[in-house]
Amino acid sequence: MKKTIAKMTSHTKLSGGSHPPRARLDRIFHSLEGALGTGMVLSAKEVLETYAEDDSGFGAFQPDFVIRARNTQDVSIILKEASREGVPVVPRGGGTGRVGGALAVYGGIVLSLEKMNRITAIENENFLARVEPGMILEKFHQSIEEAGLFYPPDPSSLDSCSVGGNVACNAGGPRALKYGVTSNYVLGAEFVLPDGTILKTGRSTVKGGAGYELHKLIVGSEGTLGVITGITFKLVAKPSHIETALITFPTARAALQSSQDIMKSGILPRSLEFMDALSLAAARTKVPRQLPETAGGCLLVELDGSSADTLLEEMGRVAEICDKHGSGEALVAQDEAQRRDLWTVRREVAPALREMHPCRVSEDIVVPRAALAGIVDELQTTATKHGIKIAAFGHSGDGNIHVTVLYDEPTREAADAACTDTLRLAVKHGGTVAGEHGTGIQKVGALALEQSAELLEFQRGLKKYFDPAGIMNPGKVVAI
Ligand SMILES: Cc1cc2nc3c(=O)[nH]c(=O)nc-3n(C[C@H](O)[C@H](O)[C@H](O)COP(=O)(O)OP(=O)(O)OC[C@H]3O[C@@H](n4cnc5c(N)ncnc54)[C@H](O)[C@@H]3O)c2cc1C
Structure with a gap:
């Protein structure tokens, strides 16, 4: 197994599993080839390498086998056999996860859901869709919008992440x-337990109180409790009008104060995104549009609704609020192409930072909204204290900031300390160490900063109840 742990911090723990011995791997290879068909259990070097990494940047962890499941029955057979043999199974969607959740850190089987990628039903009158987990989110959006409805969750990786991965990471x-996060749209799920049992949880109605809300527990379980093989999503009506503006500010603080004042004004944008000066500098290298060199911060504001006049009036009020905080240039999209251009600025921040700074750690904190402007200042104090750079961008309306710690090899320890300070800062202000990317292996050690020992122990017990053989994505979330 090839390991590169260059970007892991002291909160990134590898514990709670072990690599199975060769004899067990040989046995499961033969039994699964027998049950699924010859050629289903892949072990060629090129295949294993393809599934060895995800978007965490934590390096390559080669599995022993890759299986691309064709249906729920395949998943059930694989899990039952893996539980019997004690072989780790790592479910995988698009592999875009940022916290190492899809890495086979103890080898075993990478169970790819990419071939289970059909929409099985769109029920317009019932505002719901049924879909297999491997469907790519962008394709799902397109199909739903062609049907005249709307599925709001939109991680920026939408062209390559899967809806199953979205549910698994919430x-x-x-x-x-x-509109809320993925959990707000999951009405029900088909779920395969580690012993191979197939459960249908949840329902097709918007309300319901029969039994425990087990489908809600599956959301965010990151492949540690079982495998999602089908999802029933709630849909909403598609908004007919959208207004989008990119507004620059002299400082990050002015941008964040404006963000907070927009929220207090009674206007609820569908998106309110923040970028600091370093993030903008990175985006400028990727997008042709020239943002002013002097901008110290920027907001991307997007409103939607059913009346163009109302949106224009609201965007006018947004501009007045920003003006009070000294805003500079404001670019307002006049058509869909311009809207996409404005979003490119925001979407290119993470890829640009990645290209410019191979040594970086991305944290994903959320703080109560009122604390946000102060925290971004405190992050710069943290950067200065440790002699490194920190870029901050993200969903300011939610208080969710992607803090990217940039360093080079000699300052690696300083970067690690800066990450710890960042997480402590979030918790000190009543926030959380993990916003929307999940826990994976990156945050295993960080959970103790925000959750009590009793709560962590309870979650370990839950994991053991679901997965007594410890085969489901070992080492992730609550490593045992
Ligand atoms: C450029 C970029 C931008 C991003 N922006 C956002 C953003 O705005 N918001 C956001 O929330 N995230 C974002 N992400 C993170 C990532 O895209 C999401 O976490 C996404 O939900 C992962 O989906 P995936 O299909 O790639 O999952 P994978 O990476 O394949 O897997 C992620 C986790 O889910 C588990 N899993 C996958 N499929 C299943 C299944 N069927 N059953 C059980 N477990 C499963 C895996 O075991 C793993 O633990 C971004 C990532 C990138 C690279």
């Missing part, structure tokens, strides 16, 4: 401010 995205 993904958010820019539109969460108005």
Whole structure:
């Protein structure tokens, strides 16, 4: 197993599992080939390498096998056999996770859901869709919108993440401010337990109180309790009008104060996104549009609704609020192409930072909204204290900031200390260490900063109840 742990911090723990011995792997290879069909259990080097990494940047962890499940029965057979043999199974969607959740840190089987990628029903009158987990989110959006409805969750990785991965991580995205995160849209799920049992949890109605809300527990379980093989999503009516503006500010604080005042004004944007000066500098390298060199902060504000006049009036009020905080240039999209251009600025921040700074750690904190402007100042104090740079951007309306700690090899320890300070800062202000990317392996050690020993122990017990053989994505979330 090849390991690169360059970007892990002291909160990134590898514990709670072990690599299975060769004899067990040989046995499961033969039994699964027998049950699923010859050629289903892949072990060629190129295949294993393809599934060895995700978007965490934590390096390559080669599984022993890759299986691309065709249906729920395949998943059930694989899990039953893996439980019997004690072989780790790592479910995988698009592999865009940021916290190492899809890494086979103890080898075993990567169970890819990519081939289970159909929409099985869109029920317009009932405002719901049934879909397999491997469907790519952007394709799901397109199909739903062609049917005249709307599925709001929109992580910025939407062209490559899967809806199953979104449910497993409870993904958010820019539109969460108005519409909520993935969990708000999961009415029900088909779920395979580690012993192979297939459960249908939840329902097809908006309300319901029969039994425990088990489908809610599955959301955000990051492949540690079982495998999601089908989802019933709630849909909403598609808004007919959208207004989008990119507004620059002299300082990050002015941008964040404006963000807070917009929220207090009674206007609820569907997206309210923040970028600091370093994030803007990174985005400028990728997008042709020239943002003013002097901007110290920026907001991307997007409103939607059913009346163009109302949106124009509200955008006018947004401009007045920003003006009070000294805003500079404001670019207002006049058509869909311009709207996409404005979003490119925001969407390119993370890829640009990644290209410019190979040594970086991305934290994903959320703080109560009122604390946000102060925290971004405190982050700069943290950066100065440790002699490194910190870029901050994200969903300011939600108080969710992606803090990217930039360093080079000699300052690696300082970066680690800066990450710890960042997480402590979030908790000190009543926030959380993990906003929308999940826990994975990155935050295993950080949970103790915000959760009590009793709560962590209870969650370990829950994991053991679901997965007594410890095969489901070992080492992730609550490593045992
Ligand atoms: C450029 C970029 C931008 C991003 N922006 C956002 C953002 O705005 N908001 C946000 O929330 N996230 C964002 N992310 C993070 C990531 O895209 C999300 O976490 C996404 O939900 C992961 O989906 P995936 O299909 O790629 O999952 P994977 O990376 O394949 O897996 C993630 C986790 O889910 C588990 N899993 C996957 N499928 C299943 C299944 N069927 N059953 C059980 N467990 C499963 C895996 O085991 C793993 O633990 C971004 C990532 C990138 C690279």
